[in-house]
Amino acid sequence: MINKIKYIIKVFFMALLIMCWVMSIGYANRIKPKHKTANFYLLDEATHTSKISEFKKGNKDLDIVGWREDDFQEINNSDLNRKVDKVKVLSVKGNLSLILKSANLLKDDFKGCLIDEDTAYKLFGGVTNIIGSKLEYKGEQFVVRGIHNDEDSNLIVNIKNDKDVSLNGMTLNSEKFTSTKLENFKSQNGIKAVIVDGALYYNFAKYISLLFPLIIAVIIIFKILKRAYIVRRKPVQLGIYLILSICTLLLFMKITNFRIKIPLDMIPNKWSDFEFWDKLWKESTQKYEYVLYMKKYGLDIYNIKNLISSIKYSLICVFLFLISRKFIKFKSFKGVISHMIIMLIVIFTIVISISNSMYNFNVNLPMVWFIYPAYIFVEFYLMKKDLLESIKE
Template structure:
């Protein structure tokens, strides 16, 4: 048990806790940077599926003719569908993802399914084991809606049951989501959405990650402010509160102050340098537009609701995973900083009592 009468030991322990909190904060910041890499896509989602095969081909063909074309995929996922292995008489319930365009935007690996391949399908590793009893099933056949498909690839990083196929001619399945990769970080999500909607007469709400990313960035300011005051408080504890006549202090007080200030400036500079991008969608075109932020709030609340409702694929799941890590690491950073504060206050009280005696 720590000796409560030893301020130097408690001070050393508070410094260790402070370093631990800085490490937690660093991890949260790194995860925020990684998170932003998965926020380079936007989705135009409609709860009513209206995109048929004819419109799909029109969108894809027209997209190739534009000089500023974007990488995009048109898709929908249907849950609770049934697929069959006719040879083994096995039947499994699975999700069916029907997609046209660059399917790679939905997964973390290269999907080997040609655009015009209506006879092939890609299945997840888990479904392959259940349906065929093995994962080496490329070339084997399964049936969906009385049509036979040949397995082109097994997705190794998809855990749930899933089949990926291309849209079929005369099918009653309609698609409801367009996911597009932003061509650069300058163009805003609303601008890209407007461009796609105008070109292809799309209906649906914009589902993008800028709002949540912005809120997480603000959340990371909390421990940053704690860190600033904590390091300055630590400097006061070390430099001012010890009895120098008994040499109960660290030497070179002036250099220590410079070091602490440099550390504070370094942390702030690092954070602002990596998290300073603000979309133009969040800045009113006219400062006299006082209702701008009310409208923006309503739009983003609806966008978040759509994000909850829409099916999630690789980019969305990675984004949610990094969001969870940012929340956890940042929460731990705040708790460790509070603990460090508490220890430093106890050092100040004990040292004051000692000096009085």
């Protein structure tokens, strides 16, 4: 009976560990942009919506959206005599899909709008059957086209062609742009802005969510290299362990899609060009300081909230894993296999289905299914090897 209780506790503990990791990956994936983008945070109000058309005239393939955010606005539902004040309104000019993954508001739809779930409840009493409903903003009627959840703004509308509105920022599809080309685009058009990678928050969240599998990979490689050192006078065994360590590293990079990329702009003509490195360091420092202290818009707030959640669950996962190493051990190969089967069928299936249904996370990734079982197997194998070596001695 006691052994069964202990086993149930182990299963529950592992389920909790995996759930936290899934949550970390899920929150990171929430802020993964659809496109490679660059955000221009404008430093003055001299750039207006008319500039968007001018930019596109000079480059027809340019994919860009200008945006402005207004706080403390009021929205009304005259049919139900309801109003919501102190809302945040995002007005856009251009391709909205560069900002929202679930954008369903066409750029020439000046009568349509998107609202968030909270505002939908306040104005209409729920989120069902509200598509096509009407609301009022600044004396104009707008038709609700959908509920958005990729931004922290309450209402999203298009800016009409006949209005010239001052912008807070612009988002540009940067698939064909290097950082140098972006800077040239800014200077050639007289734009006063700080350019920030549109995937800045996602990249940080992604690397944080990889902390758990990275620790596992380091532990496995360290233990394999330790075994390689023990058998260093046996060339065949030494070669096998070294190959295993390299394979482990390559496998980790493969299943986590971890890539080390150095932008061409970050490579100087000469490695001894210390002025280049000094300039690069200063520019990077200034950019991150700006991001840290700048006014946070709805898109930033949404990303920051998900980033914080991803970091939180990743750290909890690592903490639980470090604890699990002390009491989750297996004495037989049969115990390892049976536990893996239960973990794969029950824990992973339940955890992933819960995360998909409750949080709409897309986390059915190979690393979720493979990393932890691989660690348990290698840990058991090397433990048995060490035990056999000690018995021989």
